[in-house]
Every structure is written in structure tokens, then in C-alpha cells.
Amino acid sequence: MANIKYLLFRGIGSKQRLRDDIRSAIREFRLGMEVPILKFEGGGGCQFYYGLGLSIDNVYVTAPSARVLYLLDYLKIKPIKNTMGRWFFENEEISKSFLKDNFEYESFLEPIKFESSSLDLDEDLFTYHEDDLIDDNSQDDTMMNHLLWWCSAKGDGSLRVFKDTAKLLWPQGFETYGSRSLMRKLLLLGDIEIVKKGQTYEWGIPPTTIVNSSYAGAYITGKMTPSILKNLHGAIKTGSHGGPTRIVINLPDVGNVFPVIEKPSEKISEALPSYLGWIKTLPGEPDIESHNYSFRIYNGRDFVATEGEEICSGFYEAKRIEGNHPPKVVVFNGTLWIGGAFYDLRWLARKVSGVDMSVYITKDGTLLVPNIERWPLLYERPLVLASGLLPLMKSIEGKDILVYASVGRAVAEVLTKKLELNLIEA
Amino acid sequence: MTFNDNALRDIGLSYLSITAEKDITKDFIDAITIQCVHEENGHKEVSLKGLNYIDEELPNGVAFLALMVLAAHKMIREANVHPNNYFVHLRKLLNIPLNNTVSRDGLGGGVEEPLWLAWNSWLEKHSWEPTAQKGDGAMIYLNYTIGQALFRDEDIVFLKGKYLRTLSLPEGLRALDESQLGGWLRRQQFNRAHLRSGFESSDTGRTAVFFDEAYKIYQTLDWDQPIENVGSVADFITTRKLSAGLYRQTSTRGITSYYMMPRVPNQWKAVDIEIQTDNGEYKRLEIFRPSLFKPLWPIDPFGNAAKSFPLKGSSQFEEIVFPAREFWILTRDPDDRYGGALATWKKYPSLLGEEFQFLLLIKGDNDSVLLRQLNRFKESGLIQWDGEPIVRKGFLEYNGCMILSSAWDGIIPDEDASELYEALKPVAKASVILSSGLKVPNQNAWIEKYPPTLTVYGFEKDFTLRISCGNVEIQQTEIEAQKPQILKECESSGTYRLEVLWNNQVLASITLRIIPWDEVEPNNFETSRWSDIGSAIISGGQIRAKEDSHG
Numbered sequence: 002m003a004n005i006k007y008l009l010f011r012g013i014g015s016k017q018r019l020r021d022d023i024r025s026a027i028r029e030f031r032l033g034m035e036v037p038i039l040k041f042e043g044g045g046g047c048q049f050y051y052g053l054g055l056s057i058d059n060v061y062v063t064a065p066s067a068r069v070l071y072l073l074d075y076l077k078i079k080p081i082k083n084t085m086g087r088w089f090f091e092n093e094e095i096s097k098s099f100l101k102d103n104f105e106y107e108s109f110l111e112p113i114k115f116e117s118s119s120l121d122l123d124e125d126l127f128t129y130h131e132d133d134l135i136d137d138n139s140q141d142d143t144m145m146n147h148l149l150w151w152c153s154a155k156g157d158g159s160l161r162v163f164k165d166t167a168k169l170l171w172p173q174g175f176e177t178y179g180s181r182s183l184m185r186k187l188l189l190l191g192d193i194e195i196v197k198k199g200q201t202y203e204w205g206i207p208p209t210t211i212v213n214s215s216y217a218g219a220y221i222t223g224k225m226t227p228s229i230l231k232n233l234h235g236a237i238k239t240g241s242h243g244g245p246t247r248i249v250i251n252l253p254d255v256g257n258v259f260p261v262i263e264k265p266s267e268k269i270s271e272a273l274p275s276y277l278g279w280i281k282t283l284p285g286e287p288d289i290e291s292h293n294y295s296f297r298i299y300n301g302r303d304f305v306a307t308e309g310e311e312i313c314s315g316f317y318e319a320k321r322i323e324g325n326h327p328p329k330v331v332v333f334n335g336t337l338w339i340g341g342a343f344y345d346l347r348w349l350a351r352k353v354s355g356v357d358m359s360v361y362i363t364k365d366g367t368l369l370v371p372n373i374e375r376w377p378l379l380y381e382r383p384l385v386l387a388s389g390l391l392p393l394m395k396s397i398e399g400k401d402i403l404v405y406a407s408v409g410r411a412v413a414e415v416l417t418k419k420l421e422l423n424l425i426e427a
Numbered sequence: 428m429t430f431n432d433n434a435l436r437d438i439g440l441s442y443l444s445i446t447a448e449k450d451i452t453k454d455f456i457d458a459i460t461i462q463c464v465h466e467e468n469g470h471k472e473v474s475l476k477g478l479n480y481i482d483e484e485l486p487n488g489v490a491f492l493a494l495m496v497l498a499a500h501k502m503i504r505e506a507n508v509h510p511n512n513y514f515v516h517l518r519k520l521l522n523i524p525l526n527n528t529v530s531r532d533g534l535g536g537g538v539e540e541p542l543w544l545a546w547n548s549w550l551e552k553h554s555w556e557p558t559a560q561k562g563d564g565a566m567i568y569l570n571y572t573i574g575q576a577l578f579r580d581e582d583i584v585f586l587k588g589k590y591l592r593t594l595s596l597p598e599g600l601r602a603l604d605e606s607q608l609g610g611w612l613r614r615q616q617f618n619r620a621h622l623r624s625g626f627e628s629s630d631t632g633r634t635a636v637f638f639d640e641a642y643k644i645y646q647t648l649d650w651d652q653p654i655e656n657v658g659s660v661a662d663f664i665t666t667r668k669l670s671a672g673l674y675r676q677t678s679t680r681g682i683t684s685y686y687m688m689p690r691v692p693n694q695w696k697a698v699d700i701e702i703q704t705d706n707g708e709y710k711r712l713e714i715f716r717p718s719l720f721k722p723l724w725p726i727d728p729f730g731n732a733a734k735s736f737p738l739k740g741s742s743q744f745e746e747i748v749f750p751a752r753e754f755w756i757l758t759r760d761p762d763d764r765y766g767g768a769l770a771t772w773k774k775y776p777s778l779l780g781e782e783f784q785f786l787l788l789i790k791g792d793n794d795s796v797l798l799r800q801l802n803r804f805k806e807s808g809l810i811q812w813d814g815e816p817i818v819r820k821g822f823l824e825y826n827g828c829m830i831l832s833s834a835w836d837g838i839i840p841d842e843d844a845s846e847l848y849e850a851l852k853p854v855a856k857a858s859v860i861l862s863s864g865l866k867v868p869n870q871n872a873w874i875e876k877y878p879p880t881l882t883v884y885g886f887e888k889d890f891t892l893r894i895s896c897g898n899v900e901i902q903q904t905e906i907e908a909q910k911p912q913i914l915k916e917c918e919s920s921g922t923y924r925l926e927v928l929w930n931n932q933v934l935a936s937i938t939l940r941i942i943p944w945d946e947v948e949p950n951n952f953e954t955s956r957w958s959d960i961g962s963a964i965i966s967g968g969q970i971r972a973k974e975d976s977h978g
Contacts, residue, residue: 156950
């Protein structure tokens with residue numbers, strides 16, 4: 002409403018009556034947008050000046066529109082022209098002279114309703130226990146492709162944005178599983194990275210990169226869209242067991258279009274800390290105390306009510322008693338409360354309680370991990386990067402087993418050593 | 428289409444590697460003349476045959492249209508804007524004898540209109556707002572061209588004189604940023620209707636290009652020259668300064684910091700450019716968004732004077748200037764409204780438009796004039812904010828501010844608060860906000876089957892929404908203000924025009940582009956995040972030793 006020009010009038014008699022007449026006429030003729038404001042000279046005199054503010058978008062317009070002239074005629078009021086014979090007065094001209102800084106005003110437009118903007122901070126990605134989804138080949142990869150393409154176009158962003166997108170692309174699954182299972186798949190496949198920034202997390206998509214693995218050929222990670230795919234000559238599309246389509250390439254066909262990472266599975270495995278070093282990186286939960294939280298303990302399948310008053314070491318779901326905070330998963334090691342992701346903490350709880358954990362390797366380098374002992378994400382990533390395939394869940398002798406293809410003995414040995422697990426020939 | 432000698436020179440120097448000595452304007456005009464002017468028996472005639480198409484994704488007629496706009500820039504006095512006068516200028520440029528009649532030399536009569544329509548359609552297809560429009564009466568076709576011309580040569584001389592007279596002293600006035608100068612320009616009473624129409628337009632896109640051009644002139648002014656030396660001919664304008672805004676970040680411990688965030692200038696050609704820090708070290712400027720460099724280092728938002736930081740690596744730009752301001756308006760990240768940072772994402776935020784909720788930083792304490800005035804605005808129902816302001820060192824933060832009323836004319840602000848008043852006063856009568864859906868940020872488009880939600884903010888309870896695709900009206904419906912609705916009519920790929928009307932008058936409009944998945948392009952910026960795993964950092968499958976980290 003930048004260009005308000007005024008028609009100036011001299012009034013006699015009741016200001017209130019005139020004001021009512023003008024208001025009802027403007028409403029009747031639906032002229033609020035064109036005549037948005039009325040200004041009256043203050044004070045109690047029966048002779049006074051008043052100005053009708055007209056919204057003039059075109060600076061070349063020098064006279065009121067026919068609709069406004071009709072309004073004036075209807076109200077039987079006649080504006081004063083200035084000394085140059087012009088119709089319009091500037092705001093300053095009338096407010097500081099005719100109305101003498103002492104005026105009342107009335108707006109004929111509706112105010113906008115205030116909307117509170119309190120920021121919805123993202124809850125911690127890995128603090129409550131909703132389980133990740135283990136998929137098999139039946140998972141529709143179209144949705145995961147769309148998610149990866151969109152993330153590649155966006156480049157980076159907050160978890161809120163990721164969640165909103167996951168909800169749009171996967172409405173039914175989102176209701177049941179949330180978005181974290183999707184994020185975890187992309188993390189394992191090397192398509193996305195998350196870091197903590199300020200009070201929340203943010204994600205970013207690494208550049209399109211060729212992973213040249215030891216036993217499973219070369220495949221693509223990172224940014225991917227249909228336009229990138231078009232430039233990958235001879236690419237073969239296969240499933241990734243629930244993630245986006247796995248793009249397998251023959252290195253000489255593609256040339257130097259994208260950077261190549263040689264054997265990242267081996268390199269990352271070597272660089273990872275021992276599990277004791279990893280524990281030190283997990284966030285403490287110093288605020289948790291038994292009087293302000295309620296607890297449920299993990300029994301191997303679900304969180305169930307605790308027995309007795311005393312809290313012993315174990316894997317818990319903790320919920321703040323006051324307020325409406327989402328529950329979070331925590332491990333109590335007898336002294337400290339430790340926070341983190343569901344699988345990370347479930348594994349940690351078994352480790353600190355002294356469970357003797359084993360994994361199995363086949364002659365072709367496939368690694369078998371009991372689902373109940375699924376590894377922390379950091380250590381699981383090299384298992385997945387070894388092939389570009391997410392684990393398949395298989396039932397072996399009545400137990401759920403995660404099957405990681407093409408891991409190779411060397412990587413398995415390095416990682417089991419760091420996690421202090423038994424590695425057994427299958 | 429901003430096209431004058433300066434624009435031509437910028438294009439020539441930056442994109443075509445033409446040396447500065449060469450007459451770039453003459454080269455350009457010669458090229459058009461060879462292509463479009465045909466001579467037979469001494470009679471010259473313009474032919475626009477084949478120029479009203481879009482071939483290989485480019486509009487064929489754009490160079491001729493640019494020449495027409497160039498001719499409009501070269502007109503001397505606005506009072507003489509008339510088809511006959513305009514075509515005299517155009518004929519001069521094309522070297523067509525002035526005694527030719529307009530109709531006989533292939534000019535006039537709207538022959539160029541199909542080129543403008545093709546240009547507008549190309550802009551819409553690429554998610555830009557077309558601004559060239561048909562006029563009335565004698566200006567029916569000429570309006571397409573005249574509306575594009577920003578400052579004529581004489582306007583530039585006039586503005587230089589006005590800056591020298593009004594903003595020379597105190598010296599702090601020589602280091603305003605874009606929005607400060609924009610506010611100042613709005614407060615001036617220009618007699619030149621042409622300038623008023625640009626600076627006071629309710630179309631925020633139009634005011635933004637006028638402010639940008641006015642800012643270029645301001646930035647390059649020699650403040651020490653006598654006013655008589657401004658001369659009658661406009662010099663070339665080459666900006667040597669980059670401006671900077673603010674980026675707000677809160678740490679894990681809840682500590683809020685403000686960072687300096689430089690703006691990428693228009694027509695930026697990527698070069699490695701470094702900025703000198705306060706301690707003399709140099710830091711590389713990295714692209715963050717198409718119009719912004721990455722935030723640099725923490726800075727006090729309210730220094731006593733503007734700060735200058737030298738640049739190296741660019742032959743054009745010499746320094747970045749961080750302005751001295753009395754207030755800042757920070758808005759949400761347009762690409763991430765819920766999780767993104769608050770920053771000066773736009774030079775001229777439209778506070779009734781996309782940036783309808785904002786953070787206001789005001790210098791001083793509770794007794795300052797600005798704070799008293801701000802409270803007065805609130806008491807008058809013009810503005811509202813969330814909760815109590817947060818007191819910081821030397822300034823206050825008002826979170827969740829919203830402009831609520833159009834009746835800002837009901838208040839005469841204190842002289843010292845006129846800049847704040849002007850910055851907050853809404854310009855538009857209504858605005859269309861598109862949110863949700865699946866937006867591809869870098870392409871300014873939404874993906875098919877996932878259209879956005881539309882919300883209208885404006886000073887009435889109900890509006891009419893008109894949706895059209897091409898020239899076909901798809902729907903016209905009544906909608907309530909501030910009530911979001913999904914645009915189900917826009918699920919399929921295409922370019923849609925959304926117009927908000929009140930009493931048959933278009934108050935706001937926006938172009939919405941819906942694209943198929945196949946057209947989704949990757950973000951071309953570096954977007955990796957690196958996780959620390961102790962001895963190394965990893966990002967997806969990439970691994971680096973810690974010392975290789977760029978941050």
C-alpha cells in the first residue's frame with residue numbers, strides 16, 4: 002500500500018455521522034482496496050478537515066477513478082483541489098498541515114490474523130525407539146529413487162525438510178515407521194551424510210561418486226537424478242534390497258565423468274575406532290533421573306514395564322514425566338545414562354552386560370549377523386558399502402539373521418576385532 | 428530486461444572476453460543491423476521474420492528486443508515518451524534514415540509484439556516473472572519496451588546529483604546497503620514520474636530491479652567530485668564493492684551468533700576470490716546459494732561504522748562492505764522454512780509476501796527512539812511479535828514478527844524512525860505464498876503430483892483465486908485469507924498462472940511451474956557433510972584424513 006494519495010475535504014457538523022456514512026458507503030460499494038483509509042482532523046470543532054486515502058498504483062494517474070467519483074457523488078462531498086489545481090495531496094501534506102499532526106484515522110481494510118511462529122525444532126533423530134524397517138526385495142524402489150533424486154536436487158537441509166518429503170512420498174509407511182528408516186538406508190549406502198549443527202541435525206548429499214568395491218564391482222553413490230543417469234553409459238540397474246536402485250557400471254565405459262573411490266569399505270573399516278573409543282563419542286544424558294522420568298526396559302523384543310524401584314544396567318525407553326516429550330532410548334551402564342540410536346544402544350547394552358556375541362562368514366565373503374545383535378550404524382556402513390546392497394533378513398534355524406553380501410574376510414576381521422566379537426566360519 | 432550500455436559492457440567483458448577498449452555497444456548494434464535491416468534500392472527496412480520463435484530452448488528475438496530497450500534507455504526526457512519520438516531513437520540506432528516513415532520501414536504497428544510474447548512465454552517456462560505488458564492508447568505496443576527501461580542516461584545523472592547533494596555527509600551515509608538505500612529512495616519525493624513508478628511500485632519485483640540499478644550508481648559514485656562535474660553524460664558504472672548481510676546461528680549450547688554473509692553480485696562470473704579477515708589472513712569466498720556466499724565469521728550486527736574488508740583475486744571487486752545499521756530484518760530460509768537459519772536471504776524482503784514472519788533486530792536499549800516507535804506500531808495494531816524481545820549485547824531481538832495492518836498512513840513516525848517505518852510498511856495489497864508440496868529449490872519448480880499449498884495473505888477476508896495454464900482458465904474460486912489449500916488443479920506438469928483478485932482487480936499473481944521427475948536436476952553446489960570418526964572424516968563412501976577437512 003505504498004502509494005496512498007489523499008483527497009482533502011472540509012467538513013461541517015457531526016464527524017461521527019460523516020464517518021459512519023463514509024464507512025458504510027465504502028463497504029457497500031466494495032471500495033476498501035481502492036479507498037483504504039480515512040483521516041480526520043482531531044479536536045472538538047464542528048468545522049474540520051478530513052482526507053480520503055486512495056490507493057494509486059499508477060503514478061501517472063492524476064484524478065480519482067470513476068468508481069471513486071461515483072462514491073463522492075453518492076456521499077455528496079466535494080474535494081478541495083490544491084493551489085495547482087491538482088486532486089491529490091501527499092500524506093505529509095495533509096497530516097502535517099491540514100490535520101496538524103492531530104488526527105484520527107480509520108482503516109477500511111481487514112487486519113491480518115497473527116500467526117505464532119515458534120520454531121519447531123527437530124527432535125533428535127535417533128532418540129526414540131521406533132524400529133527401523135528391514136526390507137526385502139519386495140520394497141518398491143521408485144519411492145526411494147524419488148527421495149534420493151529430490152535430496153540430490155535440494156543438496157542439503159534440515160531433518161524437518163527430509164521428514165516432510167518422506168511423508169509426502171511414503172504416506173502409509175511414514176505413519177508406521179517414520180522417516181528414520183529411510184534416512185538410515187541412505188546413510189548405509191553412502192548416499193547421504195548427517196551432522197549435528199547447533200541444536201539440530203542437518204543432512205547433505207555427497208557428490209556423485211563411483212565406488213569400486215573389492216568383490217561386488219563398481220556402483221554409484223551420492224547425488225543421483227535422471228539427468229545424471231542419462232550420462233552413465235552402459236549402466237545396469239539392479240535392486241539394493243530396499244534402497245534406491247543400485248546403479249552398476251563398467252568403469253571403462255563411464256570414463257572420468259565422476260571421481261572413483263577405491264575400496265571404501267576397507268578404508269573406513271581401518272579408520273574406525275574400537276568400540277570403546279566409539280562409546281566415548283555417544284552423548285551422555287545427565288538430565289535423566291529416576292524421579293523425573295518413567296522407564297521401560299527392553300526384553301529382547303519390546304520395551305516392557307520395569308520391575309521394582311531400582312534401575313539396573315540395561316537398555317531403556319525413558320519418558321519425561323512432565324510435559325509432552327517424545328520418549329528416548331538410553332542405556333544405563335550402572336553409573337551413567339548414555340544416549341544414541343536404537344540399534345547402536347541395543348548393541349551396546351548387550352556388550353556392556355557381557356553377552357558373548359558372534360558373527361559368521363561364508364566362504365564367498367558373505368557376513369551373517371544375528372538381527373538381535375545388529376551393529377551400530379557406524380560399523381554397519383562398511384558392510385553395506387562393500388556391495389552397495391542393504392542386508393537381507395533371512396530366517397536361519399529359527400533366528401532372524403542379517404545377510405551382508407561381498408563383505409570379504411579382511412573387512413570382517415578388522416571390524417570384529419574392533420567390536421570384540423567372535424568371527425566364525427559359517 | 429535491464430539492457431543499457433552498462434549491461435552490454437558487463438556482458439561483453441564478463442562473458443565474451445571483449446576488451447574494454449572496444450566499442451561493445453557498436454558491435455552489438457551492428458550485429459542486429461546485419462541480421463534485421465535489409466536495404467533495397469536505397470530503402471532500408473526492418474524484418475523480424477523468424478524471430479518470434481523459441482528455437483533450441485532460446486527465444487530468437489531476444490537480441491532485437493534488447494536493442495529496443497536500449498533505444499528506450501537512450502531517450503532523453505520522459506515527457507517525450509511517445510511512439511514517434513521513440514522510433515526516432517530506434518531508427519538512429521539501426522542507422523535508418525529519419526525521413527523514412529515508420530510504417531514503411533517495418534517498424535511500429537506492433538510488429539514486435541510476437542517477439543515480446545515469445546520472450547514472456549520463455550520466461551514463464553523458466554519460472555521467471557514476465558514483466559513486459561501491453562499498454563493503452565498510443566502506448567499499446569510501446570509499453571512492452573518502455574516498461575523494461577529502468578534508468579535513462581539522464582536519470583543516472585540526476586540520481587548522481589541527488590546522492591551527492593543529500594548523502595555526502597555525514598560520511599556514514601556513503602556506506603548504506605541495498606535495502607537502506609531502497610528505503611531512502613522510497614522516502615524521496617521524486618518529480619520524475621518514471622522514477623516514482625519504479626521506486627514506489629507495489630510490485631516488489633519491479634522495485635527490486637530499480638533499487639539494484641540505483642544502488643549500482645550509488646556504489647560507484649565519486650563522492651569527492653564537485654556536483655557540477657557529474658556532467659550530462661552517464662559514465663560506465665562498474666561496481667567495485669560487494670555488500671554483506673547477516674546469518675544467524677544457534678549453537679548446541681543455545682548460544683546465538685551472527686555471521687557476516689556476503690552477497691553474490693549480479694552477473695557474477697565464478698573466480699577464486701579471497702577476503703581479508705580482521706587479523707590479516709585471507710579466506711576464500713565460497714558459493715552458498717545462487718545469490719549468496721557462505722557465511723564467513725561472527726560479527727557484531729551493530730558496529731559503530733560500516734566495515735570494509737579488502738578482496739583479492741578479482742580484477743573487478745575490491746572490497747566487501749558490512750553496513751552500519753540501526754536495525755536488521757532477518758527472514759526464514761526460503762528453501763527450508765522450518766529448519767533453516769534466519770538470515771538476510773533477500774535484499775528487499777517483502778514482509779507481506781514470502782517473508783511474512785521475520786526476526787527484527789533493533790539497536791540500543793529499551794529507551795531508544797526505535798524501540799519506542801516499534802512499540803507504538805504494535806500498539807496501533809500494525810505489527811505483532813512472539814513473546815518478549817530477547818535482550819542481547821547492544822540490541823534486542825524480536826522473534827516471529829508479522830505485519831498485520833495496512834493502515835501505516837495512520838501514523839507519522841518520528842524522523843529518526845522513518846527508515847524502520849518505511850522498511851516495515853507493507854507495499855503489496857495481498858500476496859500469494861506457496862508452501863509444502865515437493866519443491867525443487869534450485870529450479871524454482873514443484874514436482875508433478877506433489878503441487879504446493881497456496882495461502883493468501885491480504886487485507887480482506889475473502890479473495891478470488893484464478894488459475895490458468897497458457898491462455899486457458901482452469902478454475903476461478905473464492906478463497907478465504909490465510910487458509911491454506913492444496914492446488915490439486917496443478918498436479919500435472921506445466922506452467923500455471925495463479926492470480927488473486929478482489930472485486931475483479933488482480934492484487935497479486937505468481938507463476939507456478941510443475942515439472943516431471945525426469946527434469947529434476949542435481950544441486951550443483953558442494954553439499955557434502957563430513958562426520959568425524961576419530962582419526963578421519965567420512966561423507967558417504969568418501970574418507971579423508973582429518974587435516975584434509977575443509978571444515
